[in-house]
Protein backbone atom coordinates (compact mmCIF):
# COMPACT_ATOMS: atom_id res chain seq x y z
CA UNK A 1 0.00 0.00 0.00
CA UNK A 2 1.24 3.53 -0.72
CA UNK A 3 2.63 5.63 2.13
CA UNK A 4 -0.19 8.17 1.84
CA UNK A 5 -2.87 5.46 1.97
CA UNK A 6 -1.32 3.92 5.08
CA UNK A 7 -1.10 7.31 6.77
CA UNK A 8 -4.75 7.97 5.93
CA UNK A 9 -5.70 4.73 7.67
CA UNK A 10 -3.78 5.74 10.81
CA UNK A 11 -5.40 9.18 10.66
CA UNK A 12 -8.85 7.63 10.56
CA UNK A 13 -8.14 5.52 13.67
CA UNK A 14 -6.49 8.40 15.47
CA UNK A 15 -9.48 10.69 14.85
CA UNK A 16 -12.10 8.36 16.31
CA UNK A 17 -11.40 6.35 19.44
CA UNK A 18 -15.17 5.97 19.84
CA UNK A 19 -15.45 4.12 16.51
CA UNK A 20 -12.54 1.84 17.41
CA UNK A 21 -14.07 1.06 20.78
CA UNK A 22 -17.41 0.25 19.12
CA UNK A 23 -15.62 -2.02 16.61
CA UNK A 24 -13.90 -4.05 19.31
CA UNK A 25 -17.06 -4.24 21.40
CA UNK A 26 -18.98 -5.51 18.35
CA UNK A 27 -16.37 -8.29 18.10
CA UNK A 28 -17.34 -9.31 21.65
CA UNK A 29 -14.19 -7.98 23.31
CA UNK A 30 -13.99 -6.17 26.62
CA UNK A 31 -12.01 -2.91 26.79
CA UNK A 32 -10.08 -1.18 29.54
CA UNK A 33 -9.28 2.53 29.58
CA UNK A 34 -5.62 3.23 30.36
CA UNK A 35 -4.91 6.69 31.76
CA UNK A 36 -1.47 8.33 31.86
CA UNK A 37 1.23 7.14 32.75
CA UNK A 38 3.01 3.77 32.40
CA UNK A 39 0.00 1.44 32.61
CA UNK A 40 1.27 -2.13 32.08
CA UNK A 41 -1.01 -2.61 29.09
CA UNK A 42 0.48 -6.05 28.59
CA UNK A 43 -1.74 -7.30 31.44
CA UNK A 44 -4.89 -6.06 29.71
CA UNK A 45 -3.79 -7.61 26.41
CA UNK A 46 -2.87 -10.88 28.17
CA UNK A 47 -6.40 -10.95 29.63
CA UNK A 48 -7.81 -10.95 26.07
CA UNK A 49 -9.15 -7.42 26.50
CA UNK A 50 -8.44 -4.23 24.53
CA UNK A 51 -6.37 -1.47 26.21
CA UNK A 52 -7.68 1.94 25.10
CA UNK A 53 -5.59 5.03 25.82
CA UNK A 54 -7.46 7.81 27.65
CA UNK A 55 -5.38 11.01 27.41
CA UNK A 56 -8.14 13.58 27.17
CA UNK A 57 -9.68 15.16 24.10
CA UNK A 58 -9.53 18.52 22.42
CA UNK A 59 -11.66 21.62 22.26
CA UNK A 60 -14.58 20.80 24.55
CA UNK A 61 -15.21 23.78 26.82
CA UNK A 62 -18.52 23.14 28.59
CA UNK A 63 -17.49 20.22 30.69
CA UNK A 64 -19.18 18.28 33.46
CA UNK A 65 -15.90 16.98 34.88
CA UNK A 66 -15.42 20.41 36.51
CA UNK A 67 -17.99 19.26 39.07
CA UNK A 68 -15.41 16.74 40.28
CA UNK A 69 -12.07 18.51 39.70
CA UNK A 70 -10.26 21.37 41.36
CA UNK A 71 -9.90 24.30 38.94
CA UNK A 72 -6.10 23.96 38.90
CA UNK A 73 -6.12 20.39 37.54
CA UNK A 74 -4.52 20.19 34.11
CA UNK A 75 -6.92 19.78 31.21
CA UNK A 76 -5.61 16.32 30.31
CA UNK A 77 -7.02 15.07 33.63
CA UNK A 78 -10.26 17.03 33.28
CA UNK A 79 -10.88 16.05 29.67
CA UNK A 80 -10.11 12.39 30.38
CA UNK A 81 -12.85 12.33 32.99
CA UNK A 82 -15.10 14.24 30.61
CA UNK A 83 -14.73 11.49 27.99
CA UNK A 84 -15.95 9.04 30.61
CA UNK A 85 -18.89 11.26 31.58
CA UNK A 86 -20.11 12.41 28.18
CA UNK A 87 -20.59 8.96 26.65
CA UNK A 88 -17.49 8.96 24.39
CA UNK A 89 -16.09 5.94 26.23
CA UNK A 90 -19.28 4.33 27.46
CA UNK A 91 -18.25 0.92 26.14
CA UNK A 92 -15.31 0.60 28.53
CA UNK A 93 -15.44 -2.22 31.06
CA UNK A 94 -13.10 -0.49 33.50
CA UNK A 95 -10.26 2.00 33.76
CA UNK A 96 -6.77 1.95 35.27
CA UNK A 97 -5.72 5.18 36.98
CA UNK A 98 -1.99 5.56 37.71
CA UNK A 99 -1.01 8.31 40.14
CA UNK A 100 2.43 9.53 39.14
CA UNK A 101 1.85 13.24 39.70
CA UNK A 102 0.16 15.51 42.24
CA UNK A 103 -2.84 15.97 39.95
CA UNK A 104 -3.37 12.31 39.20
CA UNK A 105 -3.17 11.31 42.86
CA UNK A 106 -6.35 13.14 43.97
CA UNK A 107 -7.84 12.71 40.50
CA UNK A 108 -7.84 8.93 40.93
CA UNK A 109 -10.39 9.41 43.72
CA UNK A 110 -12.44 11.81 41.58
CA UNK A 111 -12.57 9.10 38.91
CA UNK A 112 -13.72 6.62 41.53
CA UNK A 113 -16.57 8.85 42.72
CA UNK A 114 -17.63 9.87 39.20
CA UNK A 115 -17.56 6.30 37.86
CA UNK A 116 -18.98 4.49 40.87
CA UNK A 117 -22.16 3.34 39.13
CA UNK A 118 -20.58 3.02 35.71
CA UNK A 119 -17.40 0.92 35.75
CA UNK A 120 -14.63 -0.44 38.00
CA UNK A 121 -11.77 1.99 38.62
CA UNK A 122 -8.44 0.24 39.18
CA UNK A 123 -5.97 2.27 41.24
CA UNK A 124 -2.29 1.86 40.32
CA UNK A 125 0.45 3.38 42.49
CA UNK A 126 3.94 3.08 41.01
CA UNK A 127 6.93 3.59 43.30
CA UNK A 128 9.25 6.53 42.63
CA UNK A 129 12.36 4.74 43.93
CA UNK A 130 11.93 1.90 41.50
CA UNK A 131 15.41 0.61 40.65
CA UNK A 132 16.36 -1.30 43.81
CA UNK A 133 14.95 -4.66 44.97
CA UNK A 134 12.33 -3.03 47.21
CA UNK A 135 11.18 -0.77 44.36
CA UNK A 136 10.86 -3.70 41.97
CA UNK A 137 8.93 -5.67 44.58
CA UNK A 138 6.60 -2.69 45.11
CA UNK A 139 5.92 -2.50 41.37
CA UNK A 140 5.46 -6.26 41.21
CA UNK A 141 2.89 -6.15 44.03
CA UNK A 142 1.07 -3.18 42.46
CA UNK A 143 0.90 -4.91 39.07
CA UNK A 144 -0.23 -8.13 40.75
CA UNK A 145 -3.10 -6.23 42.32
CA UNK A 146 -4.05 -4.73 38.95
CA UNK A 147 -3.91 -8.24 37.49
CA UNK A 148 -6.38 -9.45 40.15
CA UNK A 149 -8.85 -6.67 39.30
CA UNK A 150 -8.51 -7.37 35.58
CA UNK A 151 -9.17 -11.07 36.20
CA UNK A 152 -12.44 -10.13 37.93
CA UNK A 153 -13.45 -8.14 34.83
CA UNK A 154 -12.42 -10.71 32.21
CA UNK A 155 -13.65 -13.64 34.30
CA UNK A 156 -10.59 -15.87 34.03
CA UNK A 157 -7.01 -16.16 35.21
CA UNK A 158 -4.34 -14.16 33.37
CA UNK A 159 -1.65 -16.81 33.03
CA UNK A 160 2.09 -16.24 33.17
CA UNK A 161 2.40 -17.59 29.60
CA UNK A 162 -0.19 -15.07 28.37
CA UNK A 163 1.74 -12.22 30.02
CA UNK A 164 5.01 -13.39 28.47
CA UNK A 165 3.34 -13.59 25.03
CA UNK A 166 1.90 -10.09 25.52
CA UNK A 167 5.37 -8.78 26.38
CA UNK A 168 6.65 -10.09 23.04
CA UNK A 169 3.77 -8.41 21.19
CA UNK A 170 4.41 -5.11 22.99
CA UNK A 171 8.19 -5.19 22.58
CA UNK A 172 7.67 -5.70 18.84
CA UNK A 173 5.26 -2.79 18.76
CA UNK A 174 7.62 -0.52 20.72
CA UNK A 175 10.47 -1.39 18.36
CA UNK A 176 8.28 -0.59 15.32
CA UNK A 177 7.32 2.79 16.80
CA UNK A 178 10.96 3.65 17.55
CA UNK A 179 11.84 2.67 13.99
CA UNK A 180 8.99 4.79 12.63
CA UNK A 181 10.21 7.83 14.59
CA UNK A 182 13.68 7.38 13.11
CA UNK A 183 12.32 6.98 9.56
CA UNK A 184 9.93 9.94 9.96
CA UNK A 185 12.92 12.06 11.00
CA UNK A 186 14.77 10.97 7.87
CA UNK A 187 11.78 11.73 5.62
CA UNK A 188 10.39 15.11 6.70
CA UNK A 189 9.21 15.58 3.10
CA UNK A 190 6.88 12.57 3.42
CA UNK A 191 5.92 12.71 7.08
CA UNK A 192 4.73 16.14 8.25
CA UNK A 193 4.23 16.66 11.99
CA UNK A 194 0.47 15.95 11.80
CA UNK A 195 1.01 12.61 10.04
CA UNK A 196 3.68 11.53 12.53
CA UNK A 197 1.41 12.43 15.43
CA UNK A 198 -1.55 10.54 13.95
CA UNK A 199 0.48 7.38 13.31
CA UNK A 200 1.73 7.33 16.92
CA UNK A 201 -1.66 8.26 18.39
CA UNK A 202 -3.40 5.38 16.56
CA UNK A 203 -1.45 2.95 18.77
CA UNK A 204 -3.65 3.96 21.70
CA UNK A 205 -6.83 2.74 20.00
CA UNK A 206 -5.77 -0.47 18.24
CA UNK A 207 -4.81 -3.91 19.47
CA UNK A 208 -1.03 -3.84 19.30
CA UNK A 209 -0.57 -6.82 16.97
CA UNK A 210 -2.91 -5.22 14.39
CA UNK A 211 -1.26 -1.84 14.85
CA UNK A 212 2.28 -3.20 14.57
CA UNK A 213 1.54 -5.12 11.37
CA UNK A 214 0.28 -1.91 9.73
CA UNK A 215 3.14 0.15 11.07
CA UNK A 216 5.75 -2.33 9.88
CA UNK A 217 4.21 -2.03 6.40
CA UNK A 218 4.59 1.74 6.59
CA UNK A 219 8.15 1.46 7.91
CA UNK A 220 9.06 -0.81 4.99
CA UNK A 221 7.74 1.74 2.49
CA UNK A 222 9.55 4.59 4.23
CA UNK A 223 12.83 2.69 4.40
CA UNK A 224 12.63 2.10 0.63
CA UNK A 225 11.69 5.70 -0.20
CA UNK A 226 14.47 7.91 -1.57
CA UNK A 227 15.44 10.99 0.44
CA UNK A 228 13.30 13.85 -0.90
CA UNK A 229 13.80 17.59 -0.91
CA UNK A 230 12.63 19.36 2.27
CA UNK A 231 12.76 23.12 2.53
CA UNK A 232 11.42 23.37 6.09
CA UNK A 233 13.05 22.83 9.50
CA UNK A 234 13.49 19.73 11.57
CA UNK A 235 12.78 20.15 15.29
CA UNK A 236 12.63 18.09 18.46
CA UNK A 237 9.41 18.41 20.46
CA UNK A 238 9.26 18.00 24.22
CA UNK A 239 6.40 17.90 26.73
CA UNK A 240 3.46 15.78 27.79
CA UNK A 241 1.30 15.95 24.66
CA UNK A 242 0.93 18.31 21.70
CA UNK A 243 -1.78 16.50 19.68
CA UNK A 244 -4.04 19.50 19.33
CA UNK A 245 -5.38 20.21 15.83
CA UNK A 246 -4.34 23.88 15.94
CA UNK A 247 -0.79 23.02 17.04
CA UNK A 248 -0.35 20.32 14.42
CA UNK A 249 -1.69 22.65 11.72
CA UNK A 250 0.73 25.40 12.79
CA UNK A 251 3.66 22.94 12.67
CA UNK A 252 2.65 21.80 9.18
CA UNK A 253 1.91 25.34 7.92
CA UNK A 254 5.36 26.48 9.02
CA UNK A 255 7.08 23.36 7.67
CA UNK A 256 8.29 22.33 11.11
CA UNK A 257 8.80 18.56 10.91
CA UNK A 258 9.39 16.49 14.02
CA UNK A 259 12.81 14.81 13.83
CA UNK A 260 12.52 13.26 17.30
CA UNK A 261 10.46 13.74 20.42
CA UNK A 262 10.70 13.72 24.17
CA UNK A 263 6.95 13.54 24.80
CA UNK A 264 5.09 11.48 27.36
CA UNK A 265 2.38 10.62 24.80
CA UNK A 266 4.97 9.53 22.25
CA UNK A 267 8.57 8.33 22.70
CA UNK A 268 8.68 8.28 26.51
CA UNK A 269 5.87 5.71 26.42
CA UNK A 270 7.67 3.22 24.17
CA UNK A 271 11.34 3.84 24.96
CA UNK A 272 11.92 0.82 27.20
CA UNK A 273 11.17 -2.84 26.50
CA UNK A 274 10.37 -5.51 29.06
CA UNK A 275 12.95 -8.31 29.25
CA UNK A 276 11.83 -11.49 27.48
CA UNK A 277 14.28 -13.82 29.23
CA UNK A 278 12.70 -13.78 32.71
CA UNK A 279 10.47 -16.71 33.69
CA UNK A 280 7.99 -14.51 35.52
CA UNK A 281 6.08 -12.09 33.26
CA UNK A 282 5.02 -9.78 36.09
CA UNK A 283 8.61 -9.55 37.24
CA UNK A 284 9.66 -8.63 33.69
CA UNK A 285 7.14 -5.77 33.72
CA UNK A 286 8.46 -4.57 37.10
CA UNK A 287 12.02 -4.60 35.68
CA UNK A 288 10.78 -2.63 32.67
CA UNK A 289 9.37 0.08 34.93
CA UNK A 290 12.60 0.11 36.96
CA UNK A 291 14.47 0.87 33.73
CA UNK A 292 12.29 3.83 32.69
CA UNK A 293 14.28 7.05 32.70
CA UNK A 294 14.56 10.54 31.21
CA UNK A 295 11.05 11.45 32.31
CA UNK A 296 10.11 14.44 34.46
CA UNK A 297 7.55 12.27 36.22
CA UNK A 298 10.07 9.77 37.50
CA UNK A 299 12.65 10.15 40.24
CA UNK A 300 16.12 10.26 38.71
CA UNK A 301 18.97 9.18 41.03
CA UNK A 302 21.41 10.99 38.70
CA UNK A 303 19.44 14.25 38.71
CA UNK A 304 22.52 16.24 39.76
CA UNK A 305 24.02 15.42 36.36
CA UNK A 306 20.89 16.81 34.67
CA UNK A 307 20.65 13.54 32.72
CA UNK A 308 17.18 14.12 31.35
CA UNK A 309 17.98 17.58 29.92
CA UNK A 310 21.18 16.24 28.39
CA UNK A 311 19.07 13.47 26.84
CA UNK A 312 16.88 16.08 25.11
CA UNK A 313 20.00 17.87 23.84
CA UNK A 314 21.41 14.61 22.49
CA UNK A 315 18.11 13.97 20.64
CA UNK A 316 18.68 17.23 18.80
CA UNK A 317 22.21 16.28 17.79
CA UNK A 318 21.41 12.69 16.82
CA UNK A 319 18.34 13.60 14.74
CA UNK A 320 19.89 16.59 12.97
CA UNK A 321 17.21 18.92 14.34
CA UNK A 322 17.71 22.67 14.35
CA UNK A 323 15.90 23.44 17.58
CA UNK A 324 13.49 22.35 20.29
CA UNK A 325 9.84 23.23 20.87
CA UNK A 326 8.75 22.68 24.46
CA UNK A 327 4.99 22.24 24.64
CA UNK A 328 4.11 23.15 28.21
CA UNK A 329 0.80 21.78 29.46
CA UNK A 330 -0.97 24.42 31.56
CA UNK A 331 -0.99 23.59 35.28
CA UNK A 332 1.53 20.76 34.84
CA UNK A 333 3.82 21.11 37.86
CA UNK A 334 6.33 18.36 36.95
CA UNK A 335 7.02 19.84 33.50
CA UNK A 336 7.11 23.41 34.79
CA UNK A 337 9.54 22.54 37.57
CA UNK A 338 11.92 20.77 35.17
CA UNK A 339 11.85 23.52 32.56
CA UNK A 340 14.59 25.78 34.05
CA UNK A 341 17.08 22.87 33.98
CA UNK A 342 16.09 22.00 30.42
CA UNK A 343 16.45 25.63 29.34
CA UNK A 344 19.86 25.85 30.99
CA UNK A 345 21.08 22.74 29.15
CA UNK A 346 19.68 23.91 25.78
CA UNK A 347 21.31 27.30 26.23
CA UNK A 348 24.62 25.69 27.19
CA UNK A 349 24.50 23.61 23.98
CA UNK A 350 23.46 26.69 21.94
CA UNK A 351 20.27 24.96 20.82
CA UNK A 352 17.49 27.37 19.76
CA UNK A 353 14.24 26.65 21.57
CA UNK A 354 10.82 28.02 22.32
CA UNK A 355 8.24 27.26 25.01
CA UNK A 356 4.61 27.15 23.88
CA UNK A 357 1.79 26.79 26.40
CA UNK A 358 -0.91 24.27 25.47
CA UNK A 359 -4.09 22.90 26.96
CA UNK A 360 -6.88 20.71 25.71
CA UNK A 361 -9.65 23.27 26.06
CA UNK A 362 -8.09 25.78 23.71
CA UNK A 363 -9.95 26.38 20.46
CA UNK A 364 -8.12 29.42 19.20
CA UNK A 365 -4.46 28.60 18.61
CA UNK A 366 -3.64 31.97 17.04
CA UNK A 367 -1.08 32.93 19.68
CA UNK A 368 0.69 29.55 19.53
CA UNK A 369 0.64 29.63 15.72
CA UNK A 370 2.26 33.09 15.70
CA UNK A 371 4.95 31.91 18.12
CA UNK A 372 5.69 28.84 15.97
CA UNK A 373 5.81 30.96 12.81
CA UNK A 374 8.31 33.32 14.44
CA UNK A 375 10.39 30.36 15.65
CA UNK A 376 10.45 28.82 12.15
CA UNK A 377 11.57 32.17 10.73
CA UNK A 378 14.33 32.48 13.33
CA UNK A 379 15.65 29.03 12.37
Ligand code: SF4
Nearest residue numbers: 074101103240329332
Ligand atom coordinates in the same frame (compact mmCIF):
# COMPACT_ATOMS: atom_id res chain seq x y z
S1 SF4 B 1 -0.16 16.97 32.37
FE1 SF4 B 1 1.16 17.18 34.18
S2 SF4 B 1 -0.20 17.61 35.87
FE2 SF4 B 1 -1.44 16.76 34.19
S3 SF4 B 1 -1.57 14.58 34.55
FE3 SF4 B 1 0.19 14.92 33.24
S4 SF4 B 1 1.94 15.16 34.60
FE4 SF4 B 1 0.11 15.38 35.84
